[in-house]
Amino acid sequence: MLLEVRNLQASYGASQALFGADLAVGEGEVVALMGRNGMGKTTTIRAICGLMANRSGAISFAGREVIREKPFRIARHGIGLVPEGRRCFPNLTVRENLLAAARPGKWTIATVAQLFPRLGERLSQYARTLSGGEQQMLAIGRALMTNPRLLILDEATEGLAPTVRRDIWSAIRRLKADGQSILVVDKTMVELLPVADRCVVLEKGHTAWTGRPDELTAELQDRYLGV
């Protein structure tokens, strides 16, 4: 397995948010991390990326234990994060946003521009002047520029127009076809399930169910994902 998370616990100060999450992502696999709001999806991702100070358990990435490592080291090991809410560098241009993240590998500004032609047309534009969809493309492009072995997308298409969502899912499918390992969180099940190889469902801070998308029955969806 490329990523193996076991009994992951994390807290915000005195308030514990994760009580033992388990998940795994294999090479070239797309795993959907699911669960209702507040069940710990973003916290799990932040903990994997080292962005939660209070965390315990075991996180093995490419055979290396990374639970105690700093965020920049975890990123250098090959985990690329597209955070919730885009979070680009607003006062840098598109080119500078991509350049700042660049690490050796197949992903360059030119290949990112091929994946997202709209970004290619706006390389000298400030990130703050982009639309929400373009900012999400930039956030994905920036994560790809680190040439990650595992790409993590938190709320991949949240708040985006349907046409932009279609572009983002199309890009994710292309990445999957290229063999990119992906851990993805998103609420649009109709798009998420066809692209996922496996699903991990979180319930109150721990892993409640794991299985293939076709095993996620209506009853399970109602139990774990229904409002």
Next chain:
Amino acid sequence: MTRERLLTFALLAALLALPFAAQALGYPFYTTLATRMAILALAATGLNIALGLGGLVSFGHAAFFGIGGYAAGIVATHAMNAQPLLGLDIPASMPLVWLLAALSAGLVAAITGAISLRTSGVYFIMITLAFAQMIFYFAISWKAYGGEDGLSIALRNGFPGMNTAVPRDLFMIAFALLLAGLLIFWRVRVSRFGAALHAARQNELRVAAIGIEPFPIRLVAFVVSAMITAVAGAMFAELNRFASPSMLAWPMSGELIVLIILGGTGRLAGPVAGAMLYVMLEYWLGSITERWQFFLGLTLLGVVLFARGGIVGLVAGKARHG
């Protein structure tokens, strides 16, 4: 060509033309003013890497400026008296001075930066100020090199193919150094390093998530910035034929920050515009009133309130960085 680039070329052309025009019109003193502009612009260009690109408000760059000044003074003194320096016979050579100035300031910046950069905001300002004041007090107590009286340079250090005693030659050297400083600033700004430095200024956690550790990037920027400012300090001492302890004192740090704010923080031409305006105000207002700094203060107030991008922002539009 962008308006900023046009403005940069126009300012540099005006600065380059000034000594020649001054000579033709019979005002040779303006050559010295132009040299002062070029040197202060170079010093501020150095600081602009730390402050403008990295957001590091260093209130201690006078230390690096002064270290450069003392490097020039010490080399000139030893060379003139044929005294070995650290057991070596040294020539009165400007390139040697620049090397010594840059290396000494770089070393001091690496040590002080390694401590200072663990803080941020007002603490960073205070700790850089404290280090600079420590170096200032060390200099004024160093009797071997003039103590409180500073260090006179009886004869300027030399430069191959130039007569450094001739004001226009000295200007040309200072101008060439300014071009080199601007080139370094521009290279840094368009590089991956520059993008990461600027990104770290905006959000540390976000840069960590893309594999960048902000501390070493900031430290390198701080060291490079100090080295450029030190070379400017060496030229400043050569121009005045005097390495003054006041070069190391905190008002000098403030002066460099003022130059950048006047010209435009983080802008390539910002320090050039700021230094030209500052020296002009200093000279012309200074010839009218002793209280010329009151008017400088008013100008600075106007820039901060109404033109936050400085002169470059006013002419060339919104800041590219910051």
